[in-house]
Amino acid sequence: MITDYLIIGSGIAGLSLALKLSRFGTVSVITKKHSAESNTNYAQGGIAAVMDSADSFESHIADTLDAGAGLCRVEAVEKIVREGPQMIRELIEIGAKFSKEHGRLELGKEGGHSMNRIIHAKDLTGKEVERALLNKILSSRNIRIFEYYFAIDLLTYRNLKKPDANGKACYGVYALNVKSNKVEKIIAGKTILATGGAGQVYLHTTNPSIATGDGIAMGYRAGCDIANMEFIQFHPTSLHEAGREDNSEQVFLISEAVRGAGAVLKSKSGKEFMRKYDKRGSLAPRDIVARAIDNEMKKSSDTHVMLDMRPIGKNKIAKMFPNICKRCLSIGIDPSVQMVPVVPAAHYTCGGIKTDLYGQTNLRNLYASGEVTMTGVHGANRLASNSLLEAMVFSDAIFEKISQEEEAAHTSAGMKRHTAEKRKKLAEVDANVLTWNDKGTVNNEEWILISHNRREIKEIMSDYVGIVRNTYRLERAYRRIDMIKKEIKEFYDKTKVTVELLELRNLAAVAYLIIASAMKRHESRGLHYMLDYPKRDDINFLRDTVIRKEFKKHNKRNAKKV
Ligand code: FAD
Ligand code: SIN
Numbered sequence: 001m002i003t004d005y006l007i008i009g010s011g012i013a014g015l016s017l018a019l020k021l022s023r024f025g026t027v028s029v030i031t032k033k034h035s036a037e038s039n040t041n042y043a044q045g046g047i048a049a050v051m052d053s054a055d056s057f058e059s060h061i062a063d064t065l066d067a068g069a070g071l072c073r074v075e076a077v078e079k080i081v082r083e084g085p086q087m088i089r090e091l092i093e094i095g096a097k098f099s100k101e102h103g104r105l106e107l108g109k110e111g112g113h114s115m116n117r118i119i120h121a122k123d124l125t126g127k128e129v130e131r132a133l134l135n136k137i138l139s140s141r142n143i144r145i146f147e148y149y150f151a152i153d154l155l156t157y158r159n160l161k162k163p164d165a166n167g168k169a170c171y172g173v174y175a176l177n178v179k180s181n182k183v184e185k186i187i188a189g190k191t192i193l194a195t196g197g198a199g200q201v202y203l204h205t206t207n208p209s210i211a212t213g214d215g216i217a218m219g220y221r222a223g224c225d226i227a228n229m230e231f232i233q234f235h236p237t238s239l240h241e242a243g244r245e246d247n248s249e250q251v252f253l254i255s256e257a258v259r260g261a262g263a264v265l266k267s268k269s270g271k272e273f274m275r276k277y278d279k280r281g282s283l284a285p286r287d288i289v290a291r292a293i294d295n296e297m298k299k300s301s302d303t304h305v306m307l308d309m310r311p312i313g314k315n316k317i318a319k320m321f322p323n324i325c326k327r328c329l330s331i332g333i334d335p336s337v338q339m340v341p342v343v344p345a346a347h348y349t350c351g352g353i354k355t356d357l358y359g360q361t362n363l364r365n366l367y368a369s370g371e372v373t374m375t376g377v378h379g380a381n382r383l384a385s386n387s388l389l390e391a392m393v394f395s396d397a398i399f400e401k402i403s404q405e406e407e408a409a410h411t412s413a414g415m416k417r418h419t420a421e422k423r424k425k426l427a428e429v430d431a432n433v434l435t436w437n438d439k440g441t442v443n444n445e446e447w448i449l450i451s452h453n454r455r456e457i458k459e460i461m462s463d464y465v466g467i468v469r470n471t472y473r474l475e476r477a478y479r480r481i482d483m484i485k486k487e488i489k490e491f492y493d494k495t496k497v498t499v500e501l502l503e504l505r506n507l508a509a510v511a512y513l514i515i516a517s518a519m520k521r522h523e524s525r526g527l528h529y530m531l532d533y534p535k536r537d538d539i540n541f542l543r544d545t546v547i548r549k550e551f552k553k554h555n556k557r558n559a560k561k562v
Contacts, residue, residue, distance in 0.1 A: 380526020
């Protein structure tokens with residue numbers, strides 16, 4: 001297949017860009033499952049944007065920088081905040097229906113935000129955004145979505161017959177057509193990675209099964225710069241379902257918006273505990289809340305803490321959070337009467353493929369947008385509801401960059417000639433890129449042994465590279481993952497590819513990147529909390545001292561088990 005623009009991924013980053021790029025040429029979106037399956041589709045709380053005259057860009061910027069613990073790239077933060085309102089208007093224009101109050105957008109609140117600024121569609125914001133984008137795409141003639149196409153590896157100099165005199169670039173991708181079980185070569189003028197995050201590298205995650213970090217792993221293998229992988233965000237409140245402790249696919253999220261509306265975190269015995277960690281209580285930024293819950297659970301040896309939604313009131317719960325309410329009721333919990341059991345779960349990958357302010361990677365013709373990237377927006381900890389926003393703004397920036405190039409080329413060559421030249425170039429590239437060669441590989445019968453590595457990777461990451469870390473645990477994790485990674489590579493080299501094997505290879509690569517990055521950061525900052533490297537510049541030093549003391553006690557108790 002040959003296409004002007006290849007977008008890998010059909011979440012908010014991929015689809016919003018597809019719509020814009022379609023005016024310049026053919027857009028092919030490949031996606032590894034059905035088109036709606038993405039992290040985007042599960043987003044609950046909403047999209048942060050300054051839409052109220054009482055709010056200000058400065059305040060949203062300050063909140064984002066504060067959550068990011070000194071590692072945000074200020075220009076990137078300013079960019080997403082200032083362009084936020086325009087992105088909301090664009091979504092409304094294509095038909096997204098957000099919750100309203102007295103005819104105006106209803107603005108929710110979430111942890112770390114000093115104002116109500118979360119635009120949402122009840123508690124199913126992602127589903128509504130995904131619906132609106134896919135619906136709009138149906139009427140666009142230049143866009144084709146290829147479902148059940150799994151991107152394996154980016155096409156780079158390694159896949160060329162003759163070297164490229166212009167240096168490092170990307171020419172498209174090898175993808176497994178899952179239905180025909182054939183690997184296809186897709187040649188593209190520009191390739192955009194929009195493959196989302198990597199929550200599946202942990203046992204308990206709010207992310208659906210697609211979130212195996214494929215884009216980050218592909219980028220890494222292709223020579224992209226990768227950064228900030230140590231910053232894995234754990235959402236403080238996923239639903240704890242008794243009897244489903246072993247659930248290692250996707251756990252159900254209880255949105256932070258619930259706390260924004262008045263819910264309070266409590267111990268099993270009903271005692272509020274967040275105030276002793278942070279004056280913002282249950283609405284402190286996520287790293288602080290997740291660590292505090294982790295600490296409370298270790299102190300009490302409980303499997304969860306409680307979220308008391310009763311202060312919100314029965315009617316408001318039903319109106320604002322119908323989906324959460326329905327899920328709780330399905331397991332016999334009425335949140336307007338009983339407290340809801342919750343536990344932290346891996347939620348968001350702050351690091352990823354490094355891009356500039358236009359979504360460009362260090363490979364020519366390769367761009368990236370959304371959770372797969374490290375744009376500098378999130379620093380050491382993402383502020384709630386900044387992710388959908390970042391994805392839209394950076395996809396728009398990629399469009400802006402490409403449109404500048406396209407318009408310049410149209411002006412100098414004329415539309416017809418420019419299009420003909422593009423086609424000719426792509427045909428030349430196609431002729432120069434090797435087709436997939438799996439000669440000598442077999443359908444390996446030992447797969448059953450290797451497949452266990454998926455569970456093992458998740459266990460290692462959850463046990464040793466979780467909310468609270470130390471050097472000893474990281475080193476132990478590194479040794480194990482390194483061994484598993486080598487085992488998988490050996491197996492991969494002699495085996496025909498399958499989705500399961502490809503995901504396993506990517507999960508091992510991402511686990512390795514997280515651990516290696518964590519080992520390099522000799523400080524506690526944001527989401528990366530190391531017991532042996534306390535924060536030095538920390539305004540909340542007392543809070544961390546409390547946690548450290550408790551953890552030491554816990555470690556002593558469990559020393560023999562480690
Ligand atoms: P995704 O939406 O994850 O899309 C990735 C796409 O890439 C998918 O279509 C996937 O199938 C495809 N893909 C992946 N690998 C391959 C491959 N190898 N080949 C082909 N296709 C591939 N953020 C907010 O800002 N506000 C919220 O309220 C919010 N709530 C959330 C709630 C939950 C439960 C979760 C899990 C996340 C939430 N987030 C929220 C985070 C946010 O949803 C994601 O960061 C964001 O949607 C990422 O968008 P994306 O387009 O980058 O990736
Ligand atoms: C939530 O609704 O709590 C998730 C929001 C986010 O991840 O930004």
